[in-house]
C-alpha cells in the first residue's frame with residue numbers, strides 16, 4: 135500500500151511539473167524559483183515547455199519545476215554542472231561564483247529602463263557575455279527580462295536616510311551588498327524562497343525586488359509599503375550545461391535553440407505589460423505603493439551611484455560608458 139501511495143504522489147508531482155516524458159525522449163528539466171502566473175519568468179518557462187512538448191514530441195520533453203521545488207538559486211548551478219538539471223534562468227546577480235561581468239547589471243541606476251537593458255544585451259558586448267562562463271561549464275542561451283527593482287520595508291522609505299540602520303535582504307551579489315552599505319543599511323544575502331518568512335518574522339526589515347516578485351511572493355503583505363524607486367535591474371540568463379548542450383544531436387539542439395529564441399523574443403517584448411499587471415495586483419490586494427518626486431528620487435541616485443567606482447575595474451569603464459550612451 136505504501137508503495138502504491140508513493141507512486142501516486144510521484145505521478146502527481148511530475149504532472150504539476152508538466153508533460154510526462156515518454157521513453158526515448160531527451161528529458162529537459164527546467165528549475166526556477168518564482169511563481170508561474172503573472173510573472174515574466176514563470177510565463178516564459180511555461181511557454182517554452184509547451185512548445186518543446188508539442189513541437190519536439192518524440193525527441194525531447196521538458197518538465198518545469200517552479201517555486202524552488204527542485205532547487206534554490208544557490209544550488210541550481212551546481213546541480214546543472216552535475217547533470218541533474220538541464221535549464222535554469224537565475225537572475226544575473228546569482229552568477230558571482232562564475233563571472234564578474236554581470237556586475238554591471240546590479241549597479242544602481244546604470245540602466246534607465248528595460249529597453250536600455252535590452253539594447254545593451256543585444257550589443258556585441260552583451261551577446262559575448264552569454265559565453266563568459268563556458269570555461270566553467272555553463273553556456274548562456276538567452277537573456278530573459280523581468281523588470282526594474284523597488285524597495286520595500288517595514289517603515290516608509292522616502293529619503294535614503296530612511297533605509298539607514300535597517301536590515302535588507304539582498305541577492306548574493308557583492309554589488310548589492312555595497313549598494314545597501316552606501317545607504318547605511320545592513321545587507322543580508324538570502325535565498326529567494328526564504329524572503330517572505332524573513333520579512334514576516336523580522337529577521338530582515340526590507341528587501342528590493344520587481345513588482346512581479348513582490349506580488350508573486352506576497353512580500354507586500356509583510357511590509358509597510360513599497361517605494362517606486364526603479365533603482366536597479368533584475369534580469370535573467372537562461373543557462374545550460376556546456377557538455378550536455380554540445381552532446382545533443384545538431385538537429386535537436388538547433389530546434390531547441392530556435393524555440394528558445396522565439397519564446398525569448400515574444401516574452402521579452404511583453405515584459406512591460408506583465409510588470410504593470412503585477413504592480414496593479416499589489417494595489418488591488420491592498421498593498422501600499424509610494425511614488426517619489428523627481429527631487430526625492432535624485433537623493434537616492436546621489437546616495438547609491440558612488441558604488442559604481444568600486445566596481446569599475448570588474449565591469450570595465452568602456453561598458454559603463456556604452457550603457458550610459460544607450461540611456462541617453
Ligand code: LMR
Nearest residue numbers: 167168225305326343347
Ligand atoms: C531574487 O532572488 O530576488 C530573484 O532573483 C528571484 C527571481 O528569480 O526573480
